[in-house]
Amino acid sequence: MKMQTPVIESEKIALISTTEADLDFVTALEIHPQNRGYVMNYSKEQHLEVMHSSDEQHLIIFDKGTNEKAGFVILGGLNNRYRALELRRIIIDKKGKGLGKETLQLIKKYCFEILQMHRLWLDVVDDNQKAIYIYASAGFKNEGLLREAVIFDGAYKNLKIMAILKDEYSTE
Known part of the structure; x- marks a missing residue:
C-alpha cells in the first residue's frame, strides 16, 4: 500500500488524511465488538461530513512497519477561538502493540x-x-464526570472528561 503525504509522522506511524476509500475500514472498526461499547457509530455520510468540515480533521493511522492502516482519529475544534482541540475519536485496530500510545504522542x-x-x-x-490508563499515562488529567451522558446497548454510561494543557505537554 502506498502511503500518501502524512499530516504528521514518527518513525513507527504516520497520520494521513482519511479518504472515501478508507470508510469501510473506519466503520468496521467502530462496530467491532472490542470498540462498539465505547464509541458512537457514525454512518459513512457522517464520516464524510467530518472529512469535509473546516473545523474537524479525520485521519488514518498508518503503521509504517506493516505498511497497513492501523486505526483512525477524529479531531474537532480546529477553529476554536480558545485554542481548545477535542480528540473526538481514536480507535486502534490491533491493540497491545503500543500504537495507541504512539498515536497520542503524535496528536x-x-x-x-x-x-x-x-x-x-x-x-x-x-x-x-x-483507555483511561493510557490517557493518564500520556499526561491527560481528570477534569470531571458527565453522569449518564450517553447510551450504549440500551444502558446509560458516564463520560469522564480528561485534558492536557500546552504547559503540561513535554516531548519526553
Missing part, C-alpha cells in the same frame, strides 16, 4: 507544536479503564 505534538493549541481534551466512557 499532542500536532496539537501543541503545529496547530499551536492551548488545550487538548477528550471524553471517555468511564468503564473503559484501559
Whole structure:
C-alpha cells in the first residue's frame, strides 16, 4: 500500500488524511465488538461530513512497519477561538502493540507544536479503564464526570472528561 503525504509522522506511524476509500475500514472498526461499547457509530455520510468540515480533521493511522492502516482519529475544534482541540475519536485496530500510545504522542505534538493549541481534551466512557490508563499515562488529567451522558446497548454510561494543557505537554 502506498502511503500518501502524512499530516504528521514518527518513525513507527504516520497520520494521513482519511479518504472515501478508507470508510469501510473506519466503520468496521467502530462496530467491532472490542470498540462498539465505547464509541458512537457514525454512518459513512457522517464520516464524510467530518472529512469535509473546516473545523474537524479525520485521519488514518498508518503503521509504517506493516505498511497497513492501523486505526483512525477524529479531531474537532480546529477553529476554536480558545485554542481548545477535542480528540473526538481514536480507535486502534490491533491493540497491545503500543500504537495507541504512539498515536497520542503524535496528536499532542500536532496539537501543541503545529496547530499551536492551548488545550487538548477528550471524553471517555468511564468503564473503559484501559483507555483511561493510557490517557493518564500520556499526561491527560481528570477534569470531571458527565453522569449518564450517553447510551450504549440500551444502558446509560458516564463520560469522564480528561485534558492536557500546552504547559503540561513535554516531548519526553
